[in-house]
Amino acid sequence: MAQNIDPVNGSNNSISMKDGDGPTSATKHQSTSKRLQQELLTLMMSGDKGISAFPDGDDVFSWIGTIIGPQGTVYEGLVYKLSLTFPNGYPFTAPTVKFVTPCFHPNVDTYGNICLDILKDKWSALYDVRTILLSIQSLLGDPNNDSPLNGQAAQLWSDQVAYKKLLLEKFQDTKS
Amino acid sequence: MAVDEESDTSPRNSTGGENTENKRNEGRGEEERAFECNICLDTAKDAVISMCGHLFCWPCLHQWLETRPNRQSCPVCKAAISRDKVIPLYGRGGSKEDPREKLPPRPQGQRTEPENTGAFSNFGFDGGFQMSFGIGAFPFGLFASTFNFGDPVIRGHGAHGTNPANLEDERFLSQLFLWVAILFIFWLLVA
Numbered sequence: 444m445a446q447n448i449d450p451v452n453g454s455n456n457s458i459s460m461k462d463g464d465g466p467t468s469a470t471k472h473q474s475t476s477k478r479l480q481q482e483l484l485t486l487m488m489s490g491d492k493g494i495s496a497f498p499d500g501d502d503v504f505s506w507i508g509t510i511i512g513p514q515g516t517v518y519e520g521l522v523y524k525l526s527l528t529f530p531n532g533y534p535f536t537a538p539t540v541k542f543v544t545p546c547f548h549p550n551v552d553t554y555g556n557i558c559l560d561i562l563k564d565k566w567s568a569l570y571d572v573r574t575i576l577l578s579i580q581s582l583l584g585d586p587n588n589d590s591p592l593n594g595q596a597a598q599l600w601s602d603q604v605a606y607k608k609l610l611l612e613k614f615q616d617t618k619s
Numbered sequence: 620m621a622v623d624e625e626s627d628t629s630p631r632n633s634t635g636g637e638n639t640e641n642k643r644n645e646g647r648g649e650e651e652r653a654f655e656c657n658i659c660l661d662t663a664k665d666a667v668i669s670m671c672g673h674l675f676c677w678p679c680l681h682q683w684l685e686t687r688p689n690r691q692s693c694p695v696c697k698a699a700i701s702r703d704k705v706i707p708l709y710g711r712g713g714s715k716e717d718p719r720e721k722l723p724p725r726p727q728g729q730r731t732e733p734e735n736t737g738a739f740s741n742f743g744f745d746g747g748f749q750m751s752f753g754i755g756a757f758p759f760g761l762f763a764s765t766f767n768f769g770d771p772v773i774r775g776h777g778a779h780g781t782n783p784a785n786l787e788d789e790r791f792l793s794q795l796f797l798w799v800a801i802l803f804i805f806w807l808l809v810a
Contacts, residue, residue, distance in 0.1 A: 568694040
């Protein structure tokens with residue numbers, strides 16, 4: 444008898460455990476989307492120049508961001524679109540940020556991947572969409588040429604005139 | 620499903636309710652926003668404060684510390700931080716319980732571990748119990764079952780008039796089993 448009863452109990456236990464996991468992941472999901480909505484509000488109220496972001500369609504976990512090249516740099520006035528994908532563990536884990544508009548930059552590869560420490564090991568739960576976009580905006584004008592993803596851009600960076608010429612050519616190519 | 624609803628409605632809510640949300644935020648003012656958790660951006664619940672002076676919900680900070688157990692640093696200023704280096708905040712009317720004593724939402728990896736070991740130890744205990752019972756009771760069970768076997772057959776004979784040939788066979792079988800059982804018990808006693 445004991446043999447008959449206990450496996451049933453055991454399976455009941457495991458089912459209830461699984462049920463128990465459901466709500467936790469749902470609440471996690473909820474707190475993540477709640478925080479993202481908060482961020483959207485602050486982003487819209489802050490009125491930062493040159494950056495904007497908005498959820499891509501109905502999915503609050505994937506956003507499209509826009510960065511305008513900072514003044515006084517070769518990127519001045521160029522508009523770049525980026526995709527931001529937020530994991531369930533956000534803000535405890537960093538979102539995935541990529542350039543959608545091809546970007547000629549020492550720290551951006553041809554697929555749009557960005558090499559930025561705060562998106563990797565220097566990530567902090569305090570960072571949000573606004574600080575990420577501001578960081579990428581300042582990265583445009585202040586690249587880290589020691590660990591380039593785009594060697595050509597890193598080499599050319601010292602010659603700002605030639606760099607700007609090639610940059611504008613490449614940017615026009617993406618537009619046409 | 621709830622998740623789908625959430626992602627469906629949230630962008631609409633945030634765009635449609637933008638004005639009311641803005642008013643609400645303005646109404647809250649800078650003073651109240653100073654008491655928001657640095658991680659979830661909501662008013663801090665089960666609030667704790669780090670040695671460097673930054674305010675968090677304990678569940679939020681706990682999860683942050685869990686995600687990087689090797690490099691525990693304050694999300695705001697990256698100063699060293701740990702479970703024992705935060706101070707719980709007790710407001711008026713709030714719970715006087717140390718928020719760190721409450722069970723914070725643990726990551727899933729930790730949740731599955733006790734479930735597995737629990738199920739395993741249960742199983743092991745039952746198996747052991749079953750085995751010891753089985754060995755002790757086996758011959759007696761056999762003995763009892765032979766007597767039971769013979770009994771209904773005799774009653775069946777009276778009531779339904781079962782085929783006498785069958786009856787003979789079964790009687791023979793039951794006697795055989797009885798002798799086998801007696802021999803077995805005898806063997807057990809001798810050995």
